[in-house]
Amino acid sequence: MWRKIHSNRDPRDTLFSEIKKEFQPYFTKGAGCFRSATTNYPRLFLGGMIVALLISIALSFTVFRLSDKVVTVTVKPHSNPATDGFEQIMRATGKLRETIRLKRLVDSLTAKKQLSKADTLLLDSALDSLQQIHYTLNKSS
Incomplete structure (x- = not known):
C-alpha cells in the first residue's frame, strides 16, 4: 500500500511563523513608514480619525438605519x-x-x-x- 512519510520538521514551525519569516522585511519597512508618518504628521492622522468617526455616525443614522416595518408572513392553509x-x-x-x-x-x-x-x-x-x-x-x- 502506501508508505508512511516521515518528516523531520520542527513542531514549533507553524503557518504563521513561516509567513512571518518570509514577509518580515516588508512588515518591518511598512511599520517603520507608518510610525514615521504618524510622528511627522500627528494632526493629519487625528483629523482623519475624527472625520472617519463623523462619517460613520452620519451613515449609521441615515443610510444604515434599520426600518421599523413589521414583516407579516401569510401562510396559506393546506387546501384540499x-x-x-x-x-x-x-x-x-x-x-x-x-x-x-x-x-x-x-x-x-x-x-x-x-x-x-x-x-x-x-x-x-x-x-x-x-x-x-x-x-x-x-x-x-
Whole structure:
C-alpha cells in the first residue's frame, strides 16, 4: 500500500511563523513608514480619525438605519381540492335558495295593489339583497 512519510520538521514551525519569516522585511519597512508618518504628521492622522468617526455616525443614522416595518408572513392553509369544491357547491346552493326565496317575496309584494310602509321597506331590502347576491356571484366567476 502506501508508505508512511516521515518528516523531520520542527513542531514549533507553524503557518504563521513561516509567513512571518518570509514577509518580515516588508512588515518591518511598512511599520517603520507608518510610525514615521504618524510622528511627522500627528494632526493629519487625528483629523482623519475624527472625520472617519463623523462619517460613520452620519451613515449609521441615515443610510444604515434599520426600518421599523413589521414583516407579516401569510401562510396559506393546506387546501384540499375536493373539500374546497364541495364547499363552493354548498355556498352556491345556499345563494340559489336565498335568491328563490327573495324572488317569491318580491313577486308576492308586487302583486299587491297598495303597499304599506312596512311592505315598501321589505321590498327595498329584498331587492338590495338580490343585488348583493348577484354581485357576489358575478365577482366569484
